[in-house]
Amino acid sequence: MAITAQMVKELREKTGAGMMDCKKALQETEGDMEKAIDFLREKGIAKAAKKGDRIAAEGLTTVKVDGNEAVILEVNSETDFVAKNEGFQTLVKEIADHLLAAKPASVEEAVGQTMANGATLESHINSAIAKIGEKLSLRRFEIKTKTDSDAFGAYLHMGGRIGVLTVLEGTTDEDAAKDVSMHIAALNPKYVSRDEVSQDEVERERQVLTQQALNEGKPENIVAKMVEGRLGKYFEDVCVNDQAFVKNPDQKVGKFVESKGGKIREFVRYEVGEGIEKREDNFAEEVMNQVKK
Numbered sequence: 001m002a003i004t005a006q007m008v009k010e011l012r013e014k015t016g017a018g019m020m021d022c023k024k025a026l027q028e029t030e031g032d033m034e035k036a037i038d039f040l041r042e043k044g045i046a047k048a049a050k051k052g053d054r055i056a057a058e059g060l061t062t063v064k065v066d067g068n069e070a071v072i073l074e075v076n077s078e079t080d081f082v083a084k085n086e087g088f089q090t091l092v093k094e095i096a097d098h099l100l101a102a103k104p105a106s107v108e109e110a111v112g113q114t115m116a117n118g119a120t121l122e123s124h125i126n127s128a129i130a131k132i133g134e135k136l137s138l139r140r141f142e143i144k145t146k147t148d149s150d151a152f153g154a155y156l157h158m159g160g161r162i163g164v165l166t167v168l169e170g171t172t173d174e175d176a177a178k179d180v181s182m183h184i185a186a187l188n189p190k191y192v193s194r195d196e197v198s199q200d201e202v203e204r205e206r207q208v209l210t211q212q213a214l215n216e217g218k219p220e221n222i223v224a225k226m227v228e229g230r231l232g233k234y235f236e237d238v239c240v241n242d243q244a245f246v247k248n249p250d251q252k253v254g255k256f257v258e259s260k261g262g263k264i265r266e267f268v269r270y271e272v273g274e275g276i277e278k279r280e281d282n283f284a285e286e287v288m289n290q291v292k293k
Contacts, residue, residue, distance in 0.1 A: 044130025061163030073141035153177025171262030
């Protein structure tokens with residue numbers, strides 16, 4: 001029988017499994033909904049889907065470089081313990097290989113693509129969920145390119161808790177690029193240079209600093225000069241070119257890169273779980289609640 005989109009939607013709602021997995025299950029069971037549910041359960045996919053409401057805020061970042069192309073990605077798990085699991089680490093590498101080979105434009109596109117092993121990326125992740133027993137997900141990635149005259153700087157901090165990919169233009173010094181990535185991991189700048197900061201953001205900061213100075217009782221005739229000085233400090237906080245280099249605080253990062261004959265074109269910094277609202281579990285309280293039952 002013909003498998004309709006409505007049938008796929010219904011099975012997905014009942015099991016939480018991926019669209020491609022639901023379609024395959026219905027095809028294998030000739031459209032029998034109950035048998036399709038059993039099919040997914042037997043494959044461990046429905047079991048994986050039940051973990052969908054859990055919060056996956058741990059995991060790993062990684063960077064893969066292949067010639068003039070590189071990818072940085074974050075794959076999430078529920079616990080730090082699983083992030084150290086060899087099977088999970090292998091999964092992260094396999095996802096990186098796929099992303100660099102297939103170059104999808106988004107996570108949504110990526111999970112629907114077929115991998116070298118013939119499975120969709122979504123199915124491959126679900127298989128890992130069934131084996132590992134935790135919710136796992138590809139959260140984000142970025143693919144970058146360069147020329148033969150440029151350099152990638154790849155750096156992983158704490159085994160992948162923080163990942164940074166930097167592109168230096170005009171120099172092939174990979175050691176320098178890695179040093180810049182290490183600096184970015186430590187100081188977490190938002191921009192490369194001052195001209196990337198929007199005028200709205202600069203004006204908002206100027207207003208805050210002006211009010212701060214007035215609240216301190218500074219004379220109005222010197223407030224404007226003070227504010228411009230403090231804005232300079234603000235740029236040092238958010239722009240990597242203006243920051244004191246961690247390996248040589250007497251030198252700005254921008255000047256360090258210039259000394260190598262290049263400049264920073266762009267960077268991507270991922271920290272595992274940033275921006276995800278983590279569930280705050282009180283472990284002791286949880287244990288006591290179990291004891292009382």
